[in-house]
Amino acid sequence: MSAAAAADAVDQSYPPFLSGAAMPPPPPPGHEPLHVPLIDLENLEHKRLGDVCRSLGLFRLVNHGLPRELSDRVQAETRRILEMPFEQKRAEMSEPDGGGPVVYFWGTPAVSLSLRSVNWVEGLHVSLAGIRSGDGLDCSASLRSLMEDYGKHMVRIVRTLFESMALDLKLDPNLLDSCMDPSNGIFRMYRYPCLPKAQSCLGMGAHTDSSVLTVVDQDDVGGLEILHDGSWFHIMPVANTLIVNTGDMLQAISNDEYKSVEHRVLANGTKERMSLCFFVFPKEDFKIRSSSYREFTYSEFKAQVQEDIKETGDKVGLKKFRL
Numbered sequence: 673m674s675a676a677a678a679a680d681a682v683d684q685s686y687p688p689f690l691s692g693a694a695m696p697p698p699p700p701p702g703h704e705p706l707h708v709p710l711i712d713l714e715n716l717e718h719k720r721l722g723d724v725c726r727s728l729g730l731f732r733l734v735n736h737g738l739p740r741e742l743s744d745r746v747q748a749e750t751r752r753i754l755e756m757p758f759e760q761k762r763a764e765m766s767e768p769d770g771g772g773p774v775v776y777f778w779g780t781p782a783v784s785l786s787l788r789s790v791n792w793v794e795g796l797h798v799s800l801a802g803i804r805s806g807d808g809l810d811c812s813a814s815l816r817s818l819m820e821d822y823g824k825h826m827v828r829i830v831r832t833l834f835e836s837m838a839l840d841l842k843l844d845p846n847l848l849d850s851c852m853d854p855s856n857g858i859f860r861m862y863r864y865p866c867l868p869k870a871q872s873c874l875g876m877g878a879h880t881d882s883s884v885l886t887v888v889d890q891d892d893v894g895g896l897e898i899l900h901d902g903s904w905f906h907i908m909p910v911a912n913t914l915i916v917n918t919g920d921m922l923q924a925i926s927n928d929e930y931k932s933v934e935h936r937v938l939a940n941g942t943k944e945r946m947s948l949c950f951f952v953f954p955k956e957d958f959k960i961r962s963s964s965y966r967e968f969t970y971s972e973f974k975a976q977v978q979e980d981i982k983e984t985g986d987k988v989g990l991k992k993f994r995l
Contacts, residue, residue, distance in 0.1 A: 685754065685755045685756060685757060685758060685761075686758060686794070686865050687758050687778040687779060687794055704905070704906070705905065705906045705907070705908045706898065706900060706905035706906065706907060708728075708730065708731060708732045708907060708915075709724045709728065709731045709732065710731070710732050710733075710734055710913075711724065711731045711732070711733050711734070711833075711916070712734050712735050713733055713734070713735050713736045713737065713829065713832060713833070714735040715735070716832070716833075716836045717836075718836040718837070718839040718840040719840060721833070721836050721837060721840060722837065722840030722841065722929075722930075725837065725840075725918050725922075725926075725929075725930040725931070726929055726930060726931065727931075728898075728900065728931075728933065729898075729917055729918045729930065729931040729932060729933030730898055730907070730915065730916065730917040730918070730933050730935075731915075731916055732910060732913045732914070732915060732916075733829070733833075733887075733913060733914040733915070733916050734912075734913055736825075736829055736913075736914050737825065737828070737829070738822075738825045738826075738829070738889070738914065739825075740911075740912060742818065742821055742822055742825070743822070743889055743948070745818055746815075746818050746819065746822050746861075746948060747861075747891065747946050747948065749814055749815045749818055750796060750815070750861040750863070750946065750948070751863070751946060753796065753815065754794060754795070754796070754861075754863045758778075761776045762776060764776075765796070774796060774797070774798050774799075774802060775796070775797040775798075776794070776795075776796060776797075777794065777795055777796075777797055778793070778794040778795075779791055779793070779794070780793075791874065791875060791876045791877055792864060792865060792867065792874060792875045792876075792939045793862055793863065793864050793865075793875050793876055793937070794862075794863050794865070795860055795861050795862040795863055796859075796860070796861045797858060797859075797860055798819060798858065798859040798860075798861070799856075799857075799858050799859075800823050800827075800854070800855065800856070800857040800858065800859070801855065801856065803816060803819045803820055803823055803859075804820070804823075819859065822859075822948075823857075823859070823950075826854075826857065826859075826887055826950040826952075827854040827857070829887060829914070830852065830854055830857075830884075830885050830887065830950070830952045831852075831854065833885060833916065834848070834851070834852045834884065834885065835848070837922075837930075838851075841925075841926050841929065841930075843925070847958075849955075850954060850955045850958040851884065851925055851954055851958065852884045852885070852952055852953070852954060853952070853953065853954060853955045853958075854952050856952075856953055856955070856956070857950055857951060857952040857953070858950075858951050859948065859949065859950055859951075860948075860949045860951070861946075861947075861948050861949075862875075862876075862937075862945075862946065862947045862948075862949065863944060863945075863946055864876075864895065864937060864939050864940065864944060864945040864946075864947075865939070865944055866939075866940060866941070866942060866943055866944050867939045867940065867941055874936060874937070874938065874939065875895060875937040875938060875939040875940075875945065876936055876937040877936055878899065878934055878935070878936040879934065879935070879936070879987060880919065880920055880932040880933065880934050880935075880987075880989060881917065881919035881920065881932065881951060882919055882920050882921065882951075882953070882973065882974065882977060882987075882989070883919035883920070883921060883922075883951040883952055883953055884918075884919055884921045884922045884925070884952050884953055884954060885916060885917075885918060885919060885922065885951075885952050886916065886917050886918075886919055886949055886950070886951050886952075887914055887915075887916050887949065887950040888914065888915040888916070888917070888947055888948075888949050889914055889947065889948040889949070889950075890909050890915065890945070890946070890947040890948075891909065891945060891946045891947065892909050892911070893909070893940055893943045893944070893945040893946075894906065894907075894908060894909050894940075894945070895937045895938040895939065895940055895945050896909075896915070896935060896936075896937055896947075897935060897936050897937070897938060898917075898933050898934065898935045899933070899934040899935070899936075900933075904936070907935075917932075917933050917935065918930045918931065918932055918933065919932050919951070920932045920973070920989055920990050921953060921954055921960070921970060921973070923990065924960050924962055924964070924965055924990060924993070925954070925960055925962075927962045927963060927964055928962075928964045932989075932990070953970055954969075954970040955970065956969065956970055956971040956974075957969050957970075957971060958970060963995075964994060964995060965990065965993040965994055965995060966993055966994075966995055968993050973993065976988075976992050976993075977989065980992065
């Protein structure tokens with residue numbers, strides 16, 4: 673196959689608006705790479721981990737025990753699925769209500785809703801419960817097998833981190849399983865198409881995660897940026913490490929001690945970017961009580977986010993619950 677033919681073949685896998693739409697305006701440029709604190713999963717110090725979550729809300733995890741080969745295989749299988757023709761992906765894996773265990777999305781990570789700003793991204797939304805049950809994974813039996821193993825590592829990692837954070841925050845040990853419930857975790861596999869006609873463009877707009885914790889397993893392309901002290905900074909990819917950031921639910925559970933870090937992704941002008949993200953949440957009916965927010969459950973928070981996106985095109989988040 674010629675280079676031109678190969679490019680055309682790849683283009684057929686992109687959603688139509690990604691390959692033919694006008695470029696959105698580039699975002700304000702980020703600053704130099706930010707020094708990201710290292711956290712060693714095999715030698716956790718809960719006070720230092722807490723300090724990082726208070727000051728930055730993001731860290732680089734080493735000695736995490738996730739095999740590089742497994743991560744590479746998951747990325748390769750994800751890429752194979754996402755390189756299927758767009759119409760095939762949409763027909764086989766898109767559900768209007770976003771309720772299936774595997775859902776294909778494009779232009780927005782909100783799955784079943786439309787954000788005001790189009791994101792230069794497509795991907796797969798996979799529920800951990802769906803992986804375990806096997807429902808809805810007909811698109812790839814090998815992906816299910818890989819994700820079962822991958823999911824076990826993610827659950828181990830977030831449990832270990834959260835137990836250390838709970839010590840720092842002095843949370844009630846009897847509430848830990850409700851504060852963070854890995855069984856309702858979700859995976860998002862993101863593919864950010866190459867943009868040869870644009871030097872800088874948003875692959876995903878600025879946002880905070882609704883999660884307790886988010887674990888990011890990214891390739892070597894880069895593009896992740898965080899907002900820190902009013903400026904955007906690059907988070908450079910480093911081999912054999914994971915990026916972990918705190919989300920809205922942990923900010924609320926910690927009574928604003930930990931910060932839910934705002935972040936975005938820039939698209940790349942020469943390479944596609946792939947990342948695997950695991951999001952973990954509280955139990956749906958767990959009541960979050962804080963002096964900074966009115967009492968609410970994660971289910972109520974999720975419903976409010978959905979309502980805000982429908983009405984405004986954007987997530988409002990914790991501001992709707994702040995006292």
